[in-house]
Amino acid sequence: MKITLLLIIAFLFANPVFASLFEEKDFGKNEGNLKMFTYVPKNANAAAPLLVLLHGCSQGSSDYDDEIGFINIAEKTGAVLLLPQQSNSNNSISCFNWFQPWDVDRGKGEGSSIIEMIKFLQKKRIASKSEVYISGLSAGGAMAISIVANYPEVFKGAGVIAGIPHGCAMDVYNGLACMKSKTRSPKTWAEYVRRSSRNYKGKFPKIMIFHGTADPYVYDKNANELKKQWTAVHNANKEFLISEDKLLVHKGYRNQKGHSVVETVYLKGMGHGQPIDTRSGCGEPQKWIVDHGVCAAEMMSKFFNLKR
Numbered sequence: 001m002k003i004t005l006l007l008i009i010a011f012l013f014a015n016p017v018f019a020s021l022f023e024e025k026d027f028g029k030n031e032g033n034l035k036m037f038t039y040v041p042k043n044a045n046a047a048a049p050l051l052v053l054l055h056g057c058s059q060g061s062s063d064y065d066d067e068i069g070f071i072n073i074a075e076k077t078g079a080v081l082l083l084p085q086q087s088n089s090n091n092s093i094s095c096f097n098w099f100q101p102w103d104v105d106r107g108k109g110e111g112s113s114i115i116e117m118i119k120f121l122q123k124k125r126i127a128s129k130s131e132v133y134i135s136g137l138s139a140g141g142a143m144a145i146s147i148v149a150n151y152p153e154v155f156k157g158a159g160v161i162a163g164i165p166h167g168c169a170m171d172v173y174n175g176l177a178c179m180k181s182k183t184r185s186p187k188t189w190a191e192y193v194r195r196s197s198r199n200y201k202g203k204f205p206k207i208m209i210f211h212g213t214a215d216p217y218v219y220d221k222n223a224n225e226l227k228k229q230w231t232a233v234h235n236a237n238k239e240f241l242i243s244e245d246k247l248l249v250h251k252g253y254r255n256q257k258g259h260s261v262v263e264t265v266y267l268k269g270m271g272h273g274q275p276i277d278t279r280s281g282c283g284e285p286q287k288w289i290v291d292h293g294v295c296a297a298e299m300m301s302k303f304f305n306l307k308r
Contacts, residue, residue: 021061021083027120032103032110033090036117037061039081040126041074049079049306050127052114054140056162056274056288057095061085064137067289068274069282069297077301078308080127084114098142098164099175106150106196110143115151133205133304135159137274137288138218142168145226148205149196155205159300161274162211162218165229167192181221189229204233206261208303210296212270220266227253227264234261247293263303267292 021037041048051074055064061083065071074081086094096103096110103109121127132155136144141163148158149166167189168178194200207230211223231237231253238254248267252260267275273290276283282295 028116030113032113034113035085037083047128049131051079052082052134054136056137057093067284073301077306095139096143099169104146111147133157137161149193152197152200157206157304159208165225179218181219186228186232190232208263210265212267215272217272230262
């Protein structure tokens with residue numbers, strides 16, 4: 001019995017549970033009534049790259065860290081993770097309210113709370129001011145892209161999984177229609193971003209878009225509309241194939257300087273959720289987290305060029 005107990009203790013210490021999130025309760029103004037959780041990897045450098053992760057509906061922060069493979073990415077790259085969490089008082093099924101103007105417009109609601117969290121970590125010199133990235137799933141993805149549109153100067157890149165273009169909806173009813181996709185011209189989509197960014201003249205964040213081709217909730221046409229929006233913003237019209245196999249089609253779009261600033265990843269036959277690859281040690285299957293053999297976290301890490 002003693003030997004067995006010692007073996008169990010040794011195993012636990014040899015294989016620590018990495019996903020130990022810390023809640024910061026006093027981070028500043030919280031107009032959006034969100035909770036703030038962080039994960040700081042071992043031996044993180046001062047002012048490390050910061051990755052903001054926005055969970056999907058019916059999820060919380062603790063469902064969206066090691067389950068999607070980003071704890072391993074944080075440990076490998078030294079990136080700090082910020083995981084805002086929605087409250088049931090804001091949304092009964094814990095969706096970020098990406099379709100409500102008072103939650104996404106600059107300086108308002110949930111979006112402003114997330115920016116306050118970022119500034120808090122930067123003031124504490126826990127996170128970089130120049131390397132901030134954001135990613136999200138479904139409602140979290142739609143919120144992530146709207147935050148980038150409203151605060152482009154804050155972010156260097158964004159990854160959107162099963163998301164929706166910025167400006168598609170201004171209320172819950174239109175939000176439901178947008179899930180099936182609305183078609184707009186690239187110019188119109190881009191104008192929504194420029195209007196929200198107050199005609200920002202600087203460098204816009206680069207964007208990576210993931211979508212399952214069999215998604216029954218947020219139709220994959222949205223990935224094409226997102227691509228239209230952000231290639232227009234970046235003036236990136238030079239398409240090229242990065243890779244294609246039985247699991248995915250991965251394409252890139254270069255701007256006038258030849259840089260790949262928008263990439264799309266269509267996940268063949270996959271439904272709604274975040275793609276992981278358990279065979280490579282990426283993530284754990286859960287509701288809305290799909291073992292498709294593709295690790296979105298790893299692909300985003302490379303796209304963002306995250307390094308220790």
